[in-house]
Amino acid sequence: MPAQAITEALKRVLSDLNIAAPDEKVLEHPAELEKGDYATGIALKLAKQAGMAPRALAEKIVAGLGTIPGVAKIEIAGAGFVNFFLESKVFAETVDVARSTVGKWGRNADNAGKKFMVEYTDPNPFKEFHIGHLMSNAIGESVARLIEYTGAEVKRANYQGDVGPHVAKALWGLKKLALSASDSAALGKAYAAGAGAYESDASVRPEIDAINAKVYDRSDTEVNKLYDEGRKTSLAHFEELYKMLGTKFDFYYFESETASRGIDIVRQHPDVFVQSEGAVVYHGSHTRVFITSKGLPTYEAKELGLAEMKAAAWQFDKSITVTAHEQSGYFEVVIAAMQQVQPELAQKLKHITHGMMRLPSGKMSSRTGDVITGESLLNDLIEQAKLRAQDSRADDTKQLAQDVAVAAVKYQILKQASGRDIVFDRERALSLDGDSGPYLQYAHARAHQLVERARTQSVEPEVDINAAQSDLTRLLHRFPEAVAYAAKELEPHLLTNYMLEFASAFNSWYAQEHILDGSAGSPHKVAVVDAVRATLSTGLHLLGIPAPEKM
RNA sequence: GCUCUCGUAGUUCAACGGAUAGAACGCAAGCUUGCGGAGCUUGUAAUCUGGGUUCGAUUCCCGGCGAGGGCACCA
DSSP states (O other), X not given: OHHHHHHHHHHHHHHHTTOOOOSSOOEEOOSSGGGOSEEEOHHHHHHHHHTSOHHHHHHHHHHHHOOOTTEEEEEEETTTEEEEEEOHHHHHHHHHHHHXXXXXXXXXXXXXXXXXXXXXXXXXXXXXXXXXXXXXXXXXXXXXXXXXXXXXXXXXXXXEOOSSHHHHHHHHHHHHHTOOTTOHHHHHHHHHHXXXXXXXXXXXXXXXXXXXXXXXXOOOHHHHHHHHHHHHHHHHHHHHHHHHHTOOOSXXXXXXXXXXXXXXXXHTOTTTXXXXXXXXXXESSSEEEEEOTTSXXXXXXXXXXXXXXXXXXXXXXXXXXXXXXXXXXXXXXXXXXXHHHSHHHHTTEEEEEEOOEEOTTSSSBOTTSOBOOHHHXXXXXXHHHHHHHXXXXXXXXXXXXXXXXXXXXXXXXXXXXXXXXXXOOHHHHHOSSSSSHHHHHHHHHHHHHHHHHHHHTTOOOOOOGGGOOSHHHHHHHTHHHHHHHHHHHTOHHHHHHHHHHHHHHHHHHXXXXXXXXXXXXXXXXXXXXXXXXXXXXXXXXXXXXXXXXXX
């Protein structure tokens, strides 16, 4: 590993020069390939300490480095950067590693032996699967896969609100409109009717409040029946969506279960949670109610119970929760409260937020004025993708349309830093013109088919050590770093950006090279394409995006 | 009012205190009898504003302006 050799050589030189090495990572890869495969800015950082001009120090460092295995050239550039260019044989090795370590290419051991739980998606039974759930799912799934790739064991958790006013509204709607609780579409209609009536008709409120109480105490046979059936329908429907999105949860938590545990924890700490106007509250950066004056737990209290249930089910080192940004204030207070009552648990919790999705027109609604749900957005994209899928080479055009739609929406979510709002442009998302999920998929399918074709022509891939250095292979070499960086920051977009750059480099290279030209260089080029195929496939997997072999 | 995000090409996004601020779309000009043109090449264009810290600031700190979220019995 040249990176390690360079780092060690740098440390040795600094030690020889009696300069204290900085704690943080000294080696980086420059944004542009012209500036080398690795670079370090330590001469700039340490110039003052060494009492030298940055460039002079850089020269001194380079003089002390001597030759490093795998490094072809060392240059001093700019204000005092030291740039390292690797030998061709290093890239030849990279190509071989990428091709031969299926499912492991780019893996690291940064979290070896650690246990992580990642909670995301969190839709509510009886309600629609919203865009927000789609965003939480896309980010959470990718984060989970990235962490798995750092050697950790990961469990996926889904926390769902199966009790509360929204449920009562849906049940009221089911009864009023005489809809079937076994039809998932009817549940959405019922909720909309109930929610609307609750707002507009004051006489309806007591009815819905009464149903809400009955859901908690299960005293009404008819309500129980409707509730059980509706809950089952809803959860089964969500499973279909998870399957399409590529998520398989290990743990499911429900508010109906976390509620009583949450109340217990709050009641056990009267010094922390105090009475106020009949409710039980916590005074943090702002005051939040944990138990209402009616004695019902709020989401805050339930969260305390949830944390404990999670810890009991799985001895994690870290528990990550992905939710909408609008909940960050709430989470802050809950964690502050938890630091007092469950301190050892509180420090294992980490909250990641995502922003809101908007349409270019501004509002998140369709032409007809309906609110666009996560599900309707997906279905809409699938319909559009079907049109093109019909002309594709795919064996199963329906499956391809689905894969492309999932890629389209997930890419848009994962291409930018989480926590920020997203402007979703349907045309752009589905476009194959670059900066889209389908563009990455297309590059992968092309590489895959090319490797297949080489096999039918009996062209045996073989790396040429002397011809292995190119912009494409130099980028290939950075894949493991991109993965590690994204995993460390819990930011899938860092990998997404790399993937776009890499796919673009491949397309560019492909346009210039003739791979199966029958020449002596052909086996080498096929090996490179195979490495590209493995990288795109692995990268897409880490983003939670399907990678079809034919499009 | 308090508080949390955030403000970068025409648009949508990058940039771990460092090199000439990097892409994609758009726009302009080219490339095709192809191993998949669903592609490629070239050009175009940006750090909201005023201070401060620093050898060096898109990045850190303070003020202003602007956008979005949150601020007690919803989740």
